[in-house]
Amino acid sequence: xxIAIASGKGGTGKTTVAVNLYLAIEKYWDKNVTLMDCDVxxxxxxxxxxxxxxxxxxxxxxxxxxxxxxxxxxCRKCAEYCEFNAILIIPPAQYIKVSPDLCHSCGACFVAxxxxxxxxxxxxxxxxxxxxxxxxxxxxxxRLKVGLPLQTPVIRKLKKEKAKTNGITILDAxxxxxxxxxxxxxxxDYVILVAEPTPFGLxxxxxxxxxxxxxxxxxxxxxxxxxxxxxxxxxYLKTENIELLTExxxxxxxxxxxxxGQLLSDVIEGYERYYITxxxxxx
Ligand code: SF4
Ligand code: SF4
Numbered sequence: 001x002x003i004a005i006a007s008g009k010g011g012t013g014k015t016t017v018a019v020n021l022y023l024a025i026e027k028y029w030d031k032n033v034t035l036m037d038c039d040v041x042x043x044x045x046x047x048x049x050x051x052x053x054x055x056x057x058x059x060x061x062x063x064x065x066x067x068x069x070x071x072x073x074x075c076r077k078c079a080e081y082c083e084f085n086a087i088l089i090i091p092p093a094q095y096i097k098v099s100p101d102l103c104h105s106c107g108a109c110f111v112a113x114x115x116x117x118x119x120x121x122x123x124x125x126x127x128x129x130x131x132x133x134x135x136x137x138x139x140x141x142x143r144l145k146v147g148l149p150l151q152t153p154v155i156r157k158l159k160k161e162k163a164k165t166n167g168i169t170i171l172d173a174x175x176x177x178x179x180x181x182x183x184x185x186x187x188x189d190y191v192i193l194v195a196e197p198t199p200f201g202l203x204x205x206x207x208x209x210x211x212x213x214x215x216x217x218x219x220x221x222x223x224x225x226x227x228x229x230x231x232x233x234x235x236y237l238k239t240e241n242i243e244l245l246t247e248x249x250x251x252x253x254x255x256x257x258x259x260x261g262q263l264l265s266d267v268i269e270g271y272e273r274y275y276i277t278x279x280x281x282x283x
Contacts, residue, residue, distance in 0.1 A: 001168045003282065004188040007195060008204025010175040013224040013248070014194045015039070018172035019048045021192075024275030025168055026136040029283070032167025035133075037141035038184040039174040040126060040154045046141060049133040056130040060142070060157045061122035062150070064103045065110060067096045071117035078109035078118065101148050126154040128161055137167065151180035159187075177211045185212075190282065191219040192245065197229035202236060209242065219243075220281065225250035246277045 005018040022035040037043040046052050065078070065087070074091035086102035087109060089095065100123045110118055126144040133139050142158035144151055151174070159171075173184040185191050191212055195205040205221070212219045221237060226247035237244050 001190070002171060002188040003168065004171045004173050004185040004191045006173040006181060006185060006191055006193055006208060007175050008177065008193070008206075008208040009200065012175070012194045012196050012201065013254075014175060015044050015048075015172055016254070017192065017194050017222055017224065017248075018170055019045055020271075021275050021278060022170045023135060024272055024279060025170070027272075028276055029279050030168050031136060034137040034167065034169045035139045036158065036161075036169055036171045037139060038155050038158060038171050038180070040142040040144040040151050040158070040180070041174065043141040043143050045139055045172055046129075046131055046133075049131075049139070051132075051134050052139070053132045054129050055132050055138075058128050059124050060126045060128055060154050061124050062103070062105045062153050063107075063120045064100045064105065064123045065098055065118045066121045067098060068117045068119065069094070069096060071115050072096060073115055073117070075115075077112045077114070081108040081112035082106075083108070101150065105153070125150045128154075128158055130161070151178075152183050155180055155183045159184075177207050182211070182215070185217060186215060188217065191217050192278070193219055193221045194224055195221055195233060196225050197223055197231070197233040199230075199232070201229065202233045205233065206236070209240065220245040222278065223247045243281070245281050246274045248274050 005014055005021065007014040018035065022033060025033045035045060037045040074089055074094060076089045076091065079087040079089045083106070084102050084104050086099045088097040110120065124145065125148055126142060129141050129143065131139040131141065140158065140161050142154045144154050171184055171188060173181045193205060193208050195201045220243035222245050223233065227249045
């Protein structure tokens with residue numbers, strides 16, 4: 001079973017929910033659970049585990065073209081085939097430039113060149129780390145190289161990494177509705193949307209819900225910081241007949257523990273019950 005945790009915007013507490021749900025599932029439902037951090041630009045799940053131990057790290061590469069100036073005739077066919085403007089050829093100046101960060105590894109330029117001037121080379125775009133966190137199967141995270149706009153290839157590779165077994169996987173998606181989020185949730189069985197009861201929170205939740213409807217996924221909503229804001233989000237859920245999984249109240253201790261990278265269930269008495277409610281609904 002794959003369960004994605006997503007939110008329309010950052011700062012809703014999505015990561016907190018992902019990490020604490022992982023631990024609650026391990027304790028109350030199934031020890032065979034894996035946490036996967038798909039927020040590859042900012043993989044923060046690991047910060048919550050003081051005992052985290054990286055046991056394996058591997059590079060993620062993608063294939064990009066390298067042009068041999070001795071064989072190239074500067075015909076520009078490869079640049080014309082490239083939909084992503086990743087190749088610049090200026091024949092009078094005999095200038096060749098490939099921009100790896102624009103390349104999508106589509107392979108069109110390799111097909112285009114009739115002079116055998118292009119060869120495939122690997123380009124390092126990020127890393128995947130397997131991390132032991134003492135409970136459950138552990139954490140697998142993707143980490144994109146800073147400054148690269150290639151989230152999706154890292155997420156695709158990350159999702160191919162098999163958990164130790166085929167149990168439950170919690171996927172922590174990036175915030176927003178970008179293609180990296182679509183990639184994360186596209187093959188999930190269920191999506192938990194984390195939202196705040198504020199006008200901004202409602203606006204971004206609606207965008208997320210539209211996306212989930214397009215992807216035809218089963219989903220429910222967790223309202224975080226439930227005692228702040230207004231009631232509009234509840235009216236919206238009722239009108240749209242969307243399942244409210246649980247409401248987690250704001251507590252100053254939560255913000256403090258988040259800042260210190262502590263697990264909420266360890267800090268706030270009775271906090272686990274919100275996650276037990278989610279688990280019972282998931283079951
Ligand atoms: S298609 Fe081949 S020969 Fe033509 S510009 Fe590109 S690399 Fe050079
Ligand atoms: S592999 Fe595709 S995206 Fe990359 S440079 Fe070649 S044509 Fe452009």
